[in-house]
Amino acid sequence: MLSDDLPVEVEVEVEVEVEVEDGVALLEMRRPPANHFDEALIGRVVEAAKGLDDDPACRVIILASQGKHFCAGADFGGGDFAVDHVAAAERLYRRAAELFDVRTPMIAAVQGTAVGGGLGLACAADFRVAEASTRFVANFARLGFHQGFGVSVTLPEIVGRQAAADMLLTGRRVGGDEALRLRLADRLAEPGLLRVTARALAAEIAGSAPLAVRSIRATLRQGLAERVRAALDHELAEQRIHWATKDSAEGIAASLARRVPVFTGE
Template identity: 50%
Template sequence: MNDVTLDTDGHVAVIEMHAPPANFFSRDTLAAIADAGERATTDGARAIVLCSEGRHFCAGARLADDTGTLDPRTAAAAVYEQATRILRLEIPVVAAVQGAAVGGGLGLACAADFRVSGPRARFEANFSRLGFHCGFALSLTLPRITGQTRAEQMLYTGRALRGQEAYDAGLADRYTEEGQERTEALALAHEIAAAAPMAVRSMRTTMRAALLDALAPALTRELDEQARLWRTEDAATGIAASLERREPVFRNR
């Protein structure tokens, strides 16, 4: 099975990631999502459901790309090029979020227009616990979703928001029982698809204009800061602690 598949349900396109249980993504995964979204739009889809197979929506990025590039800045730049394509898709996207949406996975969820989640959802901007700057345009998208102060709290502490708390914070637009995330996301996508498609796309262009205008400089800033901080002892400490499932002790160097 391909890592990313595209199916249709009436005027709704269903794009699914198949790398369970964690659904880590690479540059090529995001490129496949963007390709599928662009193809679906050309073929007449009016909305997209973005979902994944298995226990978790997406637990983050696999930065070493499929060609074997090991330099993290080069790999991250390639990832952000594809993230930009996803953010620039021309029709609304509804993400069905089950389990974890962590780090880059949170960025992917926040690239969608709407999110549907349930009691086991976990939204986590864990970058500060790893010792480096956030990415995937979360410096733009997260404040638009939760408000500035809530976004700053998530980014600065790295604390996960789960279940009802995540819904109350605005990270999910619809809250459903466990196992029904995709069904509810499809229901919302079909509501959108039943509206006048030219009007929806026109209004969406207006509503996302400021986000898209700010996208390139924000991603450049995120990438520059990530590259700088990846070289620090704190980043090495945070990453090692995460892999070893223990609390990091940072030394500010």
């Protein structure tokens, strides 16, 4: 039996790790294999990125993740989202909006899939590096509800209105080669060289004058944070309605069961 006087060591899982080298910070999410997020994980990403804003040794951030997939969005089969979709999304979006306040250029290194809110997370970055095997999926309509995580603003900003409509209304998978053509991916890495390719792009940016880089970026993204916050409010209002429908229940259940959904418009 342990004495009451002895400290009990508790192993704490580190879900966000940061390493800075040669002006480039690797900010890694660690919830493999799918890196499903919630308010807690996004909050840790936000706090780490804001901390890097004030680190003179950091000029560029690479947002990466452990495991097979970059990010599969929210986990509707467990955690906060399984209990109350609306409350969990409201908390999540409040933190997600802060990603657009980060002042340091960010590159998302996207392996596997970036699906749903995971696509939104990738689109919050300035650049995306992918592989031919990477899949970008705006599957919200296939789950029976409106898109979220600011995708209403960021996706058409990146790929244009028509391509965004195609992705959102069909919910289809966009592979790495097509993503490069759409400019959803800015660089396409050879297999196994995703982070090497992302770091090469980061090194190019880090080699430019840092004050000028931040100023140029701020000009290019002027008003983006405000537009995303307004979009998040609208997205949540629409999702609140849809999550009460039979179609949404069917879409989520079908996704969890890995079957084709049957929607009735109810």
